Amino acid sequence: MTTRRIALCTWSDPAYVDPEPRQAADILRARGHDADVLVWHDVDVDWGAYDLVVVRSTWDYFDRLEEFLAWVDRVDVGSRIINPPSVIRWNVHKGYLAELGAAGVAVLPMLVLPRGSVDVASSIRATGWEKVVVKPAVDGGARQAALGETTSTALVQHAERIVALGDVVVQPYAPGIEAGEVSLLLFDGELSHAVRKVPAVGDYRVQAHHGGSELPHTVTEAELATARAALALAPEGVVYARVDLVEHDGVPTVMELELIEPDLFLRVDDRALERFVDCIEAQLG
Template sequence: MSQLRPILLATAPTHPRASVDTATLLAALEASGATGRAVQWDAQDVDFRDHVVLLHSPWDYQHKLETFLSWCDAVETTGQLVNPAATVRWNIHKRYLLELAAGGVPTLPTALLDRSTPLDDARQAAERAAGSWATTKLVWKPAVGAGADGLFVWDVSTPFPSPKVEDLLVRGDVLLQAYAGRIETEGELSVVCFEGIPAHVVHKFPAAGDYRVQLHFGGRYEVRAPRPEEAHLAERILAAAPHPNTYARVDLIPSPEGGWALGELEVIEPELFLRHAPESAARFAGVLARIAA
């Protein structure tokens, strides 16, 4: 039996939550017969050649985007990046939501504003979108970003939030979406998948009176097995993605029409909540061990 290639878990040690799943995954890798260790993704003294490199938690990448993308390309020339660099480049800009919607994937009503859009044009586009989508609230967020960084909700009955919008446009392209009010009571679902097959679901609920489900905003999580309709939708979404993925997190939002719609498809560095799902951790470790063979 050939020796397995080492598996490096690319992370960002300075991020306060970057290691939440690291110990769980390393233990699962060891149990699967593989060798793994966590490393800083942009460390100059780490040799990534001939390794399997997992984008585990490089959660500062959005602050040095071009460096990160160049690093992904470099890793792939001498080793194996999981997920591949082409997948990363496709997923890093949220225009992918428009591509998937055009292919029939259920998504929230979405529009993309180029960073060069004048502020008055952005206001007019938002007003048109609100009317077209029959919504009284719009979600604004960076087209390239992580978590809820830069995200805010605008009630169209209030003055246009020029400073916030201008700040987003200075940073880059902007995504505009209809607000899914049901998220306040029904939360959102994160369907964690390996090789296109759902493994577990994290049902996330916001704090009372909020819409953000992240823990640092007071959200709470429940981990459970996928229900058939959730698994089917996640598989359908992954089948529509144009690039391969070994792991994925399909974030589903309550749709205004009923049921669930795609909020985001995370195939770069999603938190997988493995510490709450040991069977999924073992399954993922087995997948990585096969890749390393």
């Protein structure tokens, strides 16, 4: 077997060192490859020396968006990066959800407030929704999400603060989130595993750093059909994907497509890590 060089990219925050890229690198090395875990914005790395560059836990890209997108394009010239640049650019702004909805995929309704919008309060009230979630269109981990009544002064003030910095998405609150958000993990279009992320009592945010918990989940045919329909609309083939769904009006509804740097929850399934590494190897040709 020919030894190939593979880079798995992460971030540099010492507060949380993601174990998944290192675990994948260990298996790749055991299979005879040269695998490195690198910080994506390390200026000393020769990315062209790698046969494949895999975006993993680059969880600071939201704050360095233009730098990150320029890095993606640059790396893809000298090497090959996954997911592809066209997929990353499409997925980086939550406006892609409107495209899914227009194509018939079940998504929550949404209002996009462009950066610098004025009269935010009346725009939110005009939706007719009673309770909404407001969040930046480019963000992750519910870092700047806020839940409240459309008449809430605090909610409107939060929306005004973040719309001064970038586009903002407003969506009606989906009570189904209280039973959990289901994440389907697909590699090369095939279902690998799934997890139900349940928020802490009294919260709606499912992330572990907000007190959420993870439970095993058996995927339904309807959930898988929705996930595949959504991924089919990506501008190019998707190598790895996490599709986040919530039950809304009795229908599996897309909350997010995570196609850039998702937590893949490899820890919840004994074979998930091996399947992910298989997926990486398949990209080497």
